[in-house]
Amino acid sequence: xxxxxxxxxxxxxxxxxxxxxxxxxxxxxxxxxxxxxxxxxxxxxxxxxxxxxxxxxxxxxxxxxxxxxxxxxxxxxxxxxxxxxxxxxxxxxxxxxxxxxxxxxxxxxxxxxxxxxxxxxxxxxxxxxxxxxxxxx
Numbered sequence: 001x002x003x004x005x006x007x008x009x010x011x012x013x014x015x016x017x018x019x020x021x022x023x024x025x026x027x028x029x030x031x032x033x034x035x036x037x038x039x040x041x042x043x044x045x046x047x048x049x050x051x052x053x054x055x056x057x058x059x060x061x062x063x064x065x066x067x068x069x070x071x072x073x074x075x076x077x078x079x080x081x082x083x084x085x086x087x088x089x090x091x092x093x094x095x096x097x098x099x100x101x102x103x104x105x106x107x108x109x110x111x112x113x114x115x116x117x118x119x120x121x122x123x124x125x126x127x128x129x130x131x132x133x134x135x136x137x
Contacts, residue, residue, distance in 0.1 A: 003094070004086040005101050005121065008064055008072075009110035011081040014039035020100070023107035027127055029099050029134060031055075040081075048096045051137065055092035057100075060084040071118050075111050083110075095133040102126040 015023065017037045024031050034047040040061045047056040062082050085101060087093035104110035105123035112121045 003088070004084065004115070005097065005126075006113045006115065007083040007085070007101055007104045007110040008076055008079040008113060009081055009083070009104060009108050010079055011040075013108045013110075014061075014081060014083075015104075015108055019107075020103060023103035024099060026107070027099055027103060027130075029095070029130060031096055031099050033100075050092040050096055051134070053092060055090065055096045057093050057097040058084075058086040069115075069118060072111075072113055072120070075120055079109075079111060091133045091137060095130045095137075098126045098130040098133070102130065 016039060017033055017035065021033050030051045032049045036042065037046055042059055044058060045056055046059045049055060062084065064076060064080050064082050068076055085097045087097045101112045102123045105112050112126060114121050
């Protein structure tokens with residue numbers, strides 16, 4: 001899987017910290033977002049903790065593309081905002097980013113797009129990968 005994913009969702013559905021943390025908690029992974037997370041304000045490295053250890057990923061909020069790829073165009077619908085998530089080779093960072101994407105997809109009707117493979121990833125696929133990483137740590 002790539003080291004970057006993009007979540008597309010309706011701007012009005014972008015969760016605040018408490019809402020996103022609640023969605024993460026429902027995934028049963030021990031991930032805690034930094035208190036500074038704020039939709040459309042957070043930019044750059046977002047610290048998190050994963051099983052009590054430091055982790056995090058790069059986050060950027062932007063408008064959805066005016067001309068998306070054909071595979072994405074029909075799926076976007078009214079989703080007018082994009083959240084780009086990138087991580088390094090640290091498995092804790094990857095698990096956090098994947099879990100956030102899964103939470104966004106499950107609780108906030110986001111579509112998660114893997115640009116490297118030009119395909120949409122399901123919440124279940126992302127959660128399974130995050131749990132696999134957690135089991136290996």
